[in-house]
Amino acid sequence: MADKNRSLFRRATHRVFRISERYFNQRRAYDYSPVATSVLKHPSPVLGDVMSGSMFDPCVVELPEGGLAMFVSRRDKGSIERWDSKDGIAWNYKSTALSPAVDASAWDSTVNRAGVLLSSSGWLMWYTGQNGGSSAIGFATSVDGLTFNRVVATPVIAPELEHEGGSAMNPCVMAEGNGYRMWYAAGEDYEPDVICEARSNDGVNWEKLVKPVLTKGNEPYDAHKVGGCSVLRLSELSLAMFYIGYQNLDVARICLALSDDNGLTWRRSSVNPLVGPERNAWDSHSVYKPSALLGRDGVVKLWYNARKNRNEYVGFATIKDIGCLI
Incomplete structure (x- = not known):
């Protein structure tokens, strides 16, 4: 007793x-403006409301026939849903793309925070599985992009290194050559601490870099920790990483880091932070995980989840010219 x-x-x-x-x-x-000068933010959420509950950590994919597919985490169901859109603002529900494991004791009894690619062989999804205060990354595939099936029963990325703590989550995967590169967040399970990288030939077996590729910075906007990211290729050697910067445990913003050597080193953009909380708005407390697409015109489309109190929904912003951020 x-x-x-x-x-x-x-x-x-x-x-x-x-x-x-x-x-x-x-x-x-x-402490910072809700948007950088080059960013235009949509005034209201584009996905999520009191009926759906919290919708968070989107991953948006361009469809070959035109339009977009968003794979988004739904908190009340512990699942990953697919929603489609023609313009990136109005979204229609398509399916539950991945459900939690039936066994409540399984490592992925809750699933969320997906990274999805559409390849010549079909749809590929790396997702976060959670149970008992720890997170790991699994792998699933789909023929139609509507319903995904697990490829292996165990995680393909699990926290093992000291800096990974008890959590590996938020996979962002890029096809490169005959294989894949993954950037993922690791550290504390409530909010991760660092961004790491791993590489694979088959999407299942991964070789991790020994050290994180991005850690907390010297400026207040990300001096506490960094988290989930979305990486774009700008040229043969140039990459742009949109990531979560935490000023403290409860205040986060979307920031940008750039690499001129294919991801060996990263430097923060001088215009950081890009998107943050706006007073008296739906996103007035914190702004989180970005998903970015780059158009041929240089315009970046950015989806993200944001919070007011405990309600998290998905927002949308555009950056008129990524060149102005470099």
């Missing part, structure tokens, strides 16, 4: 501490 009372006391103490911490953290939400 004494042990139970001590446990209840610790939980109650932690809850009081987090309420106080969140209150003081949230006061930093408006």
